[in-house]
Amino acid sequence: MNDNAKKYVGDGVRKDEGGIWETVKVIIQALLIAVVVRTVLFQPFNIPSGSLIPTLLIGDYLFVSKYSYGYSKHSIPFSPPVFSGRIFGSEPKRGDIVVFKLPKDNSTDYIKRVVGLPGDKIQVIGGVVQINGKPVQRERVTDYQTTDLYGRPISVPRYKETFPEGTSHFVIERDNDRGYWDNTNVYTVQPGHYFMMGDNRDNSTDSRDEASVGAVPAENLVGRAEIIFFSIDERASLWRPWEWPQYIRWNRMFERIK
Numbered sequence: 001m002n003d004n005a006k007k008y009v010g011d012g013v014r015k016d017e018g019g020i021w022e023t024v025k026v027i028i029q030a031l032l033i034a035v036v037v038r039t040v041l042f043q044p045f046n047i048p049s050g051s052l053i054p055t056l057l058i059g060d061y062l063f064v065s066k067y068s069y070g071y072s073k074h075s076i077p078f079s080p081p082v083f084s085g086r087i088f089g090s091e092p093k094r095g096d097i098v099v100f101k102l103p104k105d106n107s108t109d110y111i112k113r114v115v116g117l118p119g120d121k122i123q124v125i126g127g128v129v130q131i132n133g134k135p136v137q138r139e140r141v142t143d144y145q146t147t148d149l150y151g152r153p154i155s156v157p158r159y160k161e162t163f164p165e166g167t168s169h170f171v172i173e174r175d176n177d178r179g180y181w182d183n184t185n186v187y188t189v190q191p192g193h194y195f196m197m198g199d200n201r202d203n204s205t206d207s208r209d210e211a212s213v214g215a216v217p218a219e220n221l222v223g224r225a226e227i228i229f230f231s232i233d234e235r236a237s238l239w240r241p242w243e244w245p246q247y248i249r250w251n252r253m254f255e256r257i258k
Contacts (some may be wrong), residue, residue: 001142002005002155003177005097009092010250011100014054014131015201020024020122029101029138031127032079034197034206040068041065041066042063042064042065042066042223042226042231043063043064043066043099043109043222043223044061044062044063044064044130045061045062045063045064045099045225046059046060046061046062047059047060047061047062047111050146050200050203051111051152051197051198051199051200051204051205052097052111052112052190052198052200052204052205052231053146053172053199053200053203053205054114054142054144054158054170054172054199054200054230055097055113055148055169055170055257055258056097056111056169056199056225056257057231057234057252058234059231059233059234059236059249060142060228060230060252061227061228061229061230061231062225062226062227062228062229062257063226063227063229064150064222064223064224064225064226065223065224066095066222066223066224067088067223068090068092068223068224069086069089069091069092069098069224070086070087070088070089070090071087071088071089071222072084072087072218072219072220073087073219074086074100074101074106074219074220074221074222075222075223079101079106079107083188084219085219086112086218086219086221088135089218091117092116092117092194092221092224093165093256094113094114094115094116094117094163094164094165094167094168095113095163095165095167095169096113096224096225096244097111097112097113097114097116097224097225097257098111098112098113098114098194098196098221098222098224098225098258099111099221099222099223099224099225100196100216100220100222100223101151101222102213102219103213103214103215103217104212104213104214106220109222110196110213111196111225112196112197112198112204112206112207113169113195113198113199114195114196115129115131115133115195115197115207115230116189116193116194116195116207116215118189118190118191118192118193118194119189119191120132120185120188120189121133121186121193121196122186122187122189122207123185123186123187124181124182124183124184124208125183125184126166126175126182126183127176127177127178127179127182127201128177129161129197131163131164132163136161136162136163136164137162138159138160138161138162139159139162140157140158140159140219141158141159141160141170142158143156143158144156144157144158144170144172146172146174147234148174151188154174156172156173156174156176156223157172157176157177158170158172158173159172159173163165165212167258169199169258170199171199171200171201172199172200172201172202173201173202174200174201174202174203175202179202180202180206181199181201181202181209182202184208187207187208187210187215189215190215192217192218193216193217193218194207194216194217194218194221195207196213196215196216196217197218200223209217225253225257226256226257227256227257228252228253228254228255229253229254230248231248231252231253232244232247232248232251233247233248233249235247
């Protein structure tokens with residue numbers, strides 16, 4: 001092989017190696033950007049259960065703002081113990097829908113509504129939430145169509161609930177104010193903790209169940225639910241993609257969460 005041929009081959013190898021390295025650098029940069037966005041700005045989250053019906057449905061996909069309450073170790077993927085407490089922290093408002101790490105294991109993602117703030121006394125009497133001894137305003141509206149434990153369609157009572165601060169949302173009572181958690185003792189929310197409840201009051205494992213959830217430490221807050229960016233009915237089958245368009249909930253796309 002003459003010198004010109006050797007030079008040509010050598011240049012070709014160097015160009016191939018350079019191209020591979022450029023591709024690797026692009027992939028690494030993209031991954032770093034994704035990690036930063038997920039850690040600092042927004043995290044996607046999907047709704048796997050019906051505990052927040054009628055506000056959030058199974059199959060909703062939403063963005064959670066990570067900056068709303070500042071940052072803790074749980075803001076970082078896999079919750080590495082790099083620091084304790086929160087930095088740049090701000091307080092959740094009553095009525096916010098929040099993603100948090102389950103205090104029992106500090107790893108499972110839960111999503112519920114903030115009902116009790118630090119120092120509050122929370123109780124449920126006959127299905128009506130009591131905050132510091134005063135019943136939360138509750139107005140009966142049109143019934144909600146859902147399913148029972150066996151998947152059969154049923155119509156259940158729906159209420160417009162208004163917190164003392166003036167924010168409103170809808171809740172449902174599948175068991176007509178006779179559910180297991182519709183009458184409770186008084187819970188005192190400790191400093192630095194928050195009392196969480198689902199809007200599907202008779203089908204939500206939340207702070208009323210102290211053995212499973214209890215009050216949530218501020219450090220466990222991941223972020224505030226902001227907007228639904230995609231939603232598909234839970235009946236959609238992964239194996240029949242041609243049916244997906246009919247199961248997409250187009251009316252919920254880009255809906256603000258409140």
